[in-house]
Amino acid sequence: MKKYFFVRVLNxxxxxxxxxxxxxxxxxxxxxxxxxxxxxxxxxxxxxAEFFARYGLDKPLTTQYVIYLGxxxxxxxxxxxxxxxxxxxxxxxxxxxxxxxxxxxxVILGLTIGLILGIIAAFKHNSIWDFTTMFxxxxxxxxxxxxxAALLQYYVGLKLGLLPVAFWESYSSSIMPxxxxxxxxxxxxxxxxxxxxxxxxxxxxxxxxxxxxxKQLKIIYKHAIRNALIPVITVLGPISVxxxxxxxxxxxxxxxxxxxxLFVDSIKVNDYTTIMGLTLFYSAFFVLTMxxxxxxxxxxxxxxxxxxxxE
Numbered sequence: 001m002k003k004y005f006f007v008r009v010l011n012x013x014x015x016x017x018x019x020x021x022x023x024x025x026x027x028x029x030x031x032x033x034x035x036x037x038x039x040x041x042x043x044x045x046x047x048x049a050e051f052f053a054r055y056g057l058d059k060p061l062t063t064q065y066v067i068y069l070g071x072x073x074x075x076x077x078x079x080x081x082x083x084x085x086x087x088x089x090x091x092x093x094x095x096x097x098x099x100x101x102x103x104x105x106x107v108i109l110g111l112t113i114g115l116i117l118g119i120i121a122a123f124k125h126n127s128i129w130d131f132t133t134m135f136x137x138x139x140x141x142x143x144x145x146x147x148x149a150a151l152l153q154y155y156v157g158l159k160l161g162l163l164p165v166a167f168w169e170s171y172s173s174s175i176m177p178x179x180x181x182x183x184x185x186x187x188x189x190x191x192x193x194x195x196x197x198x199x200x201x202x203x204x205x206x207x208x209x210x211x212x213x214x215k216q217l218k219i220i221y222k223h224a225i226r227n228a229l230i231p232v233i234t235v236l237g238p239i240s241v242x243x244x245x246x247x248x249x250x251x252x253x254x255x256x257x258x259x260x261x262l263f264v265d266s267i268k269v270n271d272y273t274t275i276m277g278l279t280l281f282y283s284a285f286f287v288l289t290m291x292x293x294x295x296x297x298x299x300x301x302x303x304x305x306x307x308x309x310x311e
Contacts, residue, residue, distance in 0.1 A: 015283070016284055020072060020276070023275075024065055024068055072280075077280070079273060088273050089277070092278065095261075095262045096259055097258075099251070102178050103240070103242075105174065106178045106181035107243055109182040109186075113182070115190075117137075117193075118190040118197060125198060134194070136190065137194075140188070143183070145183055145250060146249045146250065149249075149254065157176065168255065173256075177251070181250055184239070192231050238289075241285055247260050248263060248264055252264060259281075263275070266278065
């Protein structure tokens with residue numbers, strides 16, 4: 001078991017190192033500059049040299065890379081070029097709250113509704129419930145969430161006036177973005193749950209339980225759901241990372257000051273350090289979530305935990 005986790009942690013470190021390296025050199029190849037070129041043109045040679053030295057841009061690229069890695073090991077993501085005098089770590093910390101709120105609400109809403117629809121569709125196979133669930137799943141996968149977001153803004157926000165159309169003013173401002181984000185979660189979870197439940201319900205031990213007169217609710221809870229959850233968790237992991245770290249499009253549509261909109265704004269102004277910090281943050285969150293998913297596999301099915309430990 002210890003060896004297994006050591007290998008996983010080592011893989012995470014190597015993965016983050018590769019991502020940090022690739023991101024650093026790609027950023028240096030981007031056209032343009034995070035600085036105002038017109039203002040730089042007005043500076044003298046000495047002033048320009050002093051200006052670039054302040055940000056460490058006067059050094060060779062390899063030296064900048066070594067310094068960047070050294071700072072990274074100490075938890076320093078650098079200083080933003082655009083947000084003057086602010087550390088990237090502080091900027092991300094200030095913006096993570098709205099994104100985490102939207103993502104958490106979207107995941108909870110999507111998981112709850114998706115599981116319910118998937119279970120009902122499986123137990124009511126080839127019925128109107130099944131067809132309706134599959135229609136919702138296809139709709140959720142086919143229709144982009146920004147289209148659904150625009151419809152929510154028009155009908156719920158403008159026509160009915162029930163919720164704020166945009167901007168981050170109170171908790172009510174988080175409801176429509178969360179609903180828009182949850183659509184894809186509902187669709188995927190419902191589809192995967194239905195398919196896995198149908199497969200589980202066809203197993204011999206499920207038929208035996210029914211023949212013995214075991215109550216349907218007990219069959220659903222104790223046998224069917226537990227055995228059908230592993231594929232659901234697999235697809236839920238990457239979705240959760242995407243939602244919890246902010247949706248680039250949804251946050252911009254609703255004017256949410258999250259890290260999704262921060263990422264877009266940073267790209268617009270070529271804020272290299274912020275882009276690299278956000279990329280590394282996304283990556284670290286993703287690989288850690290995958291590790292947590294592996295642990296959840298073991299909780300749901302001990303055979304997986306035993307197998308992983310032996311390896």
